[in-house]
Amino acid sequence: MNEYFIRLSKFLAYLLRHAPDKFNLKLDSNGFANLEDVINILKNRFNDNNISIELLTKIIENSDKKRFCIINNKIKALYGHSLKQKIVIPEAEILPNRLYHGTTSKAFNKIKKEGLKRKNRQYVHLSDNPEIAFQTGLRRTVKPIILVIDAFRAKNEGIKFYKSGDMYLADYIPPKFISIYKKRNLNT
Numbered sequence: 001m002n003e004y005f006i007r008l009s010k011f012l013a014y015l016l017r018h019a020p021d022k023f024n025l026k027l028d029s030n031g032f033a034n035l036e037d038v039i040n041i042l043k044n045r046f047n048d049n050n051i052s053i054e055l056l057t058k059i060i061e062n063s064d065k066k067r068f069c070i071i072n073n074k075i076k077a078l079y080g081h082s083l084k085q086k087i088v089i090p091e092a093e094i095l096p097n098r099l100y101h102g103t104t105s106k107a108f109n110k111i112k113k114e115g116l117k118r119k120n121r122q123y124v125h126l127s128d129n130p131e132i133a134f135q136t137g138l139r140r141t142v143k144p145i146i147l148v149i150d151a152f153r154a155k156n157e158g159i160k161f162y163k164s165g166d167m168y169l170a171d172y173i174p175p176k177f178i179s180i181y182k183k184r185n186l187n188t
Helices: 003-018 035-046 053-062 105-114 130-137 151-156
Strands: 068-071 074-077 098-103 124-126 145-150 161-164 167-170 178-180
Touching: 003 035, 003 053, 003 068, 003 074, 035 053, 035 074, 053 068, 098 105, 098 124, 098 130, 098 151, 105 145, 105 178, 130 145, 145 151, 151 161
Parallel strands: none
Antiparallel strands: 068 074, 098 145, 124 167, 145 178, 161 167
C-alpha cells in the first residue's frame, strides 16, 4: 500500500475508532457511520476531491489487516474503539479452542495477577494464531510475550467472545485462562 493510502487508513482509524465527535460524525450502536459523511471529512482533511467509495474500497481490500468494512453505504472500524459509546459486536458463533495475545513482560506481570483487561479500548483484542499476536506485540516491545487464552474453557465458564473482522474480542479474561505460549521461533 502506498504512503498516501497508509495516511488515509490511519486517519480513517482515528476518525472511526477514537474521534468521530471531533468531526461531527455520528456512529450508530454498531459503530457504522454514513459513508458519504466519512468521504466528505476525508476530502476536506486531505484536500483531495478524488477520494471516493472506490478508493476507500481499494484501501480496505489492499490492507494487510481487516480493519474496516463497508455495507449498504455505511462504514465502520471493526475493532480498536476507545469511544465512550459502547460498540455492539455480535458474539462469536464459532470459536477456536485457543486464542492469542501479544504483550510486554511488564504488562504480563500485571496480567498474571489481574487478567487481561480492556484498558482504554472497549474490548480485549485476541487473534486466532500466535504469529499475529507476535506482530501485534512488536508494536510495544522488541521481545513480546505471547499469551495463550484457553477460549474453550473460558467460554464454557461464561466468558463471552465476540468476532469482528479477523479479530476476536472479549470484555475481560481472568488469569486462570491465560498461559504463556512456549514456541520460541516467532521472530520471523
